[in-house]
Amino acid sequence: MKSKQYVLFVLVYVDDILVTGSDSKVLKSFIRDLDTHFALKTLGSMNYFLEFEVHRDSTGIYLAQSKYIIDLLKKDAMQDCKPCSTPVNLGVFLTDDGELFFYPSLYRTIIGSLQYLTYTIPDIAFMVNKLSQFLSSPKQQHWLACKRLLRYLKGTVGLGLLFTPSPDDLSLTVYTDVNHAGCKVTRKSTSGLCVFLGKNLLIWSSRKQSMVARSIGEAKYRAIAQGFTKILWLKSLFSELGYPCSKVPIIWSDNMATMSIAENLVFHSRTKDIKIDVYFVHEKVENSEVEIRYVPTLYQIVDIFTKDKLQLKTSSSMESDLRGNVEEK
Structure with a gap:
């Protein structure tokens, strides 16, 4: 038995x-x-642990960091600031130019706190990633962008992550995208990634790629390869826990060229620098370990992790997809 x-x-x-x-x-x-x-x-039952607030109701479990946000605003004397609807000013690109910020240790402290907030507030991940790249020598423009982000948090204090029960849906879905040459200082691309287990957001990231990509296809393929590694790790973890994935994981991309390369192992001048990633992805697709599908850019929800210029419609729609409202209990 x-x-x-x-x-x-x-x-x-x-x-x-x-x-x-x-x-x-x-x-x-x-x-x-x-x-x-x-x-x-x-x-x-847990309701507060390491600055994480937990609320339960019939719909699921909510995670938030409302108190942590309020304390952070008080630390910077911004508890009475005017909220704003987006985490970044439209059309603003951060560079390494301009006047030095007079209090760099304060900037580093605030950015460290913001990094901790990305555990429950995924829609600030891109901006926190950008601001973290100027820790050694922050400029006045970086501090202004940081204060803008704090104003955004002031208006979204009651929001957090919602996890709903889905015992019959253990499928993995990954969205990947990239902002080609988005960094104005290094011209490196920024990869965005989010992983869903059923309807629940499980993993998300916004990170600058380690190498300069000469084409958008090369940059997007590296982002897809990163999504593959997350899927393989999660599948292995779930199997060890006794919950193997019953469905083939799906990776959604808004680039048709990367899908064609994954399905047909054809090399040309634009892919010679990513041959290892191409072989890796093609092998997994050929063995039906994962499936790559196309999603129109308009519905690419990971867009919020890769763009400097966030359109207002993108900010509102992605926020509703990634985060749920947390009512104070």
């Missing part, structure tokens, strides 16, 4: 312990065993 398996997760941070798992009886037994060796104080 096959024994029943349980999944148990334990997160320890100094003297705070978070325990969760797939069976309540196993959890209670584990906590009792811990209590026999250590002096424990059980606080019940």
Whole structure:
């Protein structure tokens, strides 16, 4: 007779312990065993842990960092600032020119706090990534962009991530995009990525590529290869936990050329610098381990992780897709 398996997760941070798992009886037994060796104080269901606020209702679990945002605004004396609707001014491109900011340590402290906020606020990831590139010598323009981002947070304090139960849908869906030569200082491209497990946003990132791409196809193919590595890692993790993916993962891209290269191993002058990525992606597609599909740019939700100039319609629609409203309990 096959024994029943349980999944148990334990997160320890100094003297705070978070325990969760797939069976309540196993959890209670584990906590009792811990209590026999250590002096424990059980606080019940989690509602606040490491600056993360947790709210539960019939629709699912909400994660937010409202208190952390308010404390951050107070630290910079911006608790009474006027909110704005976008995290960046339209048409503003950050460079390495201009007057030095007189208080660089404050800038670095605020950016560090903003990086922690990206765990529940994905729509600021791109701007935080951009501002983080000027930590060594921040200029006045960078500080103004940072304050704009804080004003955006002031207007979205009640928003966070929503995780809904979907036991019958363990499919992985990845969106990838790239802003070719978007960095005005190095001319490197910025890759954007988000991974969904069912309808739940699981992973997201906005990062500058390590090499300059000579064509947009080359830049987008590198972004797709990055999506493949995330999929393979997640599939392996879920299998170890006893929840193998039942469906073939899908990667959505708005570039037809990259799809053609993935399905047909053809090299030319524009792909010679990414041959390893091409072979890697083509092999996975040929073995039906993953599928690449086309999505029109208008519906490319990962666009918010790659662009300097955020259109107002993009900001509002992507925000509704990636984040859910968290009402104060």
